[in-house]
Amino acid sequence: MEKGCTDCERLWADYEDASKSHMKLLADTARALEEQDTALLRQLEAQVVQAAERRTKARDAVKRHEITHSGEPPKAGCIRIQ
C-alpha cells in the first residue's frame, strides 16, 4: 500500500470490511451446523456466497489499483477485467 494514497486506503478498508463480513458469516454457519439449524443454514448459504464474491471483487480491486503504483503496464492474465 502506498502511503498517502486515498484510493489505496479506501480499497483496503473495503477489502477488510468484506473480509470481516465473510468471516462472520462463516462463523455463523459453523454455529448453525453445530446446532443443526437447517433454516438458518439455508439463509446463511446465499449470504456466504454473496460475501465471498464481494471479498474476491474487493481483493481484485486492490490488486488492479496497486499495479498503477508499480509503473509497469499490467500483464495479460495477471488481472481479471470485469
Ligand SMILES: [Zn+2]
Ligand atoms: Zn494507491
